[in-house]
Amino acid sequence: MFDFEPVARAKLPPWHWAWLSTGGDGSETMQANREGFERYQIRARRLVDVSKVDTSVRLFNQSWETPIFLSPVGGHRTYNPDGELATARAAKSKRHLQVLSTVTTTSVEDVNAARGEPVWFQLYQRDEWGQTRQLIKRVESAGCPALVFTVDLLGGRNMEQFNRVSQRNRQQCGACHLNGQPLTDLRNRPMLNALSVSATPQPEIGTPTWDYVKRLKDATGMKLLVKGIVTREDAELAIQNGVDGVYISNHGGRAENSLRPTVQCISEVAAGVAGRAPILVDGGIRRGTDVYKALALGATAVGVGRPYMWGLASFGQPGVEAVLDILRREFQLIMRQSGVTSVRGIGATQIVDRQRS
Numbered sequence: 001m002f003d004f005e006p007v008a009r010a011k012l013p014p015w016h017w018a019w020l021s022t023g024g025d026g027s028e029t030m031q032a033n034r035e036g037f038e039r040y041q042i043r044a045r046r047l048v049d050v051s052k053v054d055t056s057v058r059l060f061n062q063s064w065e066t067p068i069f070l071s072p073v074g075g076h077r078t079y080n081p082d083g084e085l086a087t088a089r090a091a092k093s094k095r096h097l098q099v100l101s102t103v104t105t106t107s108v109e110d111v112n113a114a115r116g117e118p119v120w121f122q123l124y125q126r127d128e129w130g131q132t133r134q135l136i137k138r139v140e141s142a143g144c145p146a147l148v149f150t151v152d153l154l155g156g157r158n159m160e161q162f163n164r165v166s167q168r169n170r171q172q173c174g175a176c177h178l179n180g181q182p183l184t185d186l187r188n189r190p191m192l193n194a195l196s197v198s199a200t201p202q203p204e205i206g207t208p209t210w211d212y213v214k215r216l217k218d219a220t221g222m223k224l225l226v227k228g229i230v231t232r233e234d235a236e237l238a239i240q241n242g243v244d245g246v247y248i249s250n251h252g253g254r255a256e257n258s259l260r261p262t263v264q265c266i267s268e269v270a271a272g273v274a275g276r277a278p279i280l281v282d283g284g285i286r287r288g289t290d291v292y293k294a295l296a297l298g299a300t301a302v303g304v305g306r307p308y309m310w311g312l313a314s315f316g317q318p319g320v321e322a323v324l325d326i327l328r329r330e331f332q333l334i335m336r337q338s339g340v341t342s343v344r345g346i347g348a349t350q351i352v353d354r355q356r357s
């Protein structure tokens with residue numbers, strides 16, 4: 001999996017690479033997300049019949065062959081001309097859950113068609129409620145079963161590595177800067193460029209709070225998840241406010257530079273959720289053993305962001321497929337090697353926390 005990173009880097013214009021690879025401030029939290037996995041060791045059991053291993057999980061009422069899913073990443077055409085379509089085809093052929101970003105460069109309808117079934121949709125709220133509602137209605141009409149509200153950038157962020165490169169590099173590429181417009185131009189964002197301004201606009205006052213979450217819940221029949229939760233307190237509030245799923249994330253270390261890896265947030269969030277909702281997690285997951293550790297700590301499903309973008313940038317759809325294959329293979333391998341035959345069997349007794357032992 002790591003071998004895709006330098007290939008992607010070599011293929012992408014420096015500005016695009018900088019956007020993909022940057023973290024917040026000096027990228028220390030992004031690094032911490034990786035290093036966090038080193039704190040946990042695996043307790044392998046022997047002499048268990050592991051000839052058959054079941055990696056499936058249930059999320060709401062759907063069964064998935066694997067707990068590994070594709071986290072929402074904006075603008076896939078930045079990395080490959082086929083963009084989200086290539087990703088959706090890979091997710092389809094490998095049967096993975098895909099979460100589509102609000103700032104996708106392909107419409108939800110086209111992505112759903114390529115995926116062969118509706119994807120989950122990630123929401124960035126709009127400044128005006130009427131527009132947010134339009135967006136929700138559109139994805140609901142497209143059949144998306146779940147809405148993932150991202151809450152970890154509400155205070156803003158500082159992308160230093162990216163800013164440094166982007167100041168030097170003003171290169172435009174035909175594939176993703178549609179009509180010569182920069183990526184940030186909303187005309188290149190099919191989920192946003194069609195939103196109409198309502199006759200009686202209702203601009204938001206302040207940034208979203210839990211009241212906003214309740215408003216979202218009332219506005220849709222889709223399952224509602226909140227992405228960016230990292231504490232027990234917020235996990236409890238999420239459940240109290242009717243959220244259906246809690247998604248632990250620090251935006252791949254692209255939000256605040258907390259130095260706190262997401263893997264170390266799982267136990268406390270799981271304590272707050274107390275079995276009342278599925279827990280998703282992402283951040284720094286690069287190996288099957290990382291997936292395993294996250295599940296052992298209490299996650300239900302585990303997402304990857306940059307890795308499948310490396311695959312996409314390197315080789316398009318087959319690149320995404322190869323990345324997913326590697327992760328799945330490694331995950332099955334560690335299940336077998338540690339004597340576990342189903343995901344349910346991956347629990348607290350399967351790992352050791354080095355800081356506690």
Ligand SMILES: Cc1cc2nc3c(=O)[nH]c(=O)nc-3n(C[C@H](O)[C@H](O)[C@H](O)COP(=O)(O)O)c2cc1C
Pocket residue numbers: 019020021033071072073074101102103122150227249250251252253254282283284285303304305306307
């Ligand atoms: C280039 C890039 C774009 C992203 N775009 C979004 C986005 O549009 N919405 C969102 O909720 N998260 C976004 N994320 C965060 C991912 O969903 C995910 O939390 C993160 O990539 C996981 O960490 P990893 O990259 O170490 O696997 C983005 C991440 C990257 C690297």
